[in-house]
Amino acid sequence: MMEVDKLKKWLDVAQQFQSEKFWNQIFNENNRPSSNNNLSLNPLSAVNEFFPKCDLYETENELIVEAEIPGLEKEHLQISVQQQILTIKGEFKALHQNRKYYMKERVSRSFKKELILPYPIFVQKIKSEIRNGVLTLTMPMNREEVEDIPITFDQSNPE
Known part of the structure; x- marks a missing residue:
């Protein structure tokens, strides 16, 4: 059964x-x-x-992003930061003209991944590197930008 x-x-x-x-x-x-x-x-x-798979972690003074981008050329990758949102966009170009394919599992496709950064960063000081199919972004944190907002209690109006 x-x-x-x-x-x-x-x-x-x-x-x-x-x-x-x-x-x-x-x-x-x-x-x-x-x-x-x-x-x-x-x-x-x-x-x-879920693509590309990413890790986001911090060291003492930096935020680090590691993203898996196997086979992606740097010319087909765009990275931007706006208001603590890191955007990684890219395009895999796996289909080539004038090739006689017997099997085609790797697809050409575009992707866009957005990560919310837990701290402001110094955008001008970001370092990027691609090694063994992994994109690593090293972003120095800008802790001066983090401000605590004081909370005051209105005690004149007891309800």
Whole structure:
């Protein structure tokens, strides 16, 4: 009986892949799901959110980002920081003209990853390096920009 249940589940999944709606959602990037709770509606948006895989950590005076970007040329990469949001955009160009492919698993695609930085940084002093398919950004923290806002209590109006 257990095998029949597995077969039913497999058939349900197989049917989903055969539906025209499923493939339209994959190839139509403008078709974003309305809520982030249901990422299964559009697998492409889920892939974009998690790619490239990044680590963000701090040392004594710096924030460090390490991003996996295997095979990406620096000419196809753009990095920007605006109001403590680091944006990494890029494009993998894996399809080449005049090649006779026998197998094609690596796709050409664009990506955009945004990371919210926990501290302001000195944008002019960012260092970037690509080594072994990993982009490393070293960003000196600007702790002078972090200000505590004093909170005052209005004691004249007891309710």
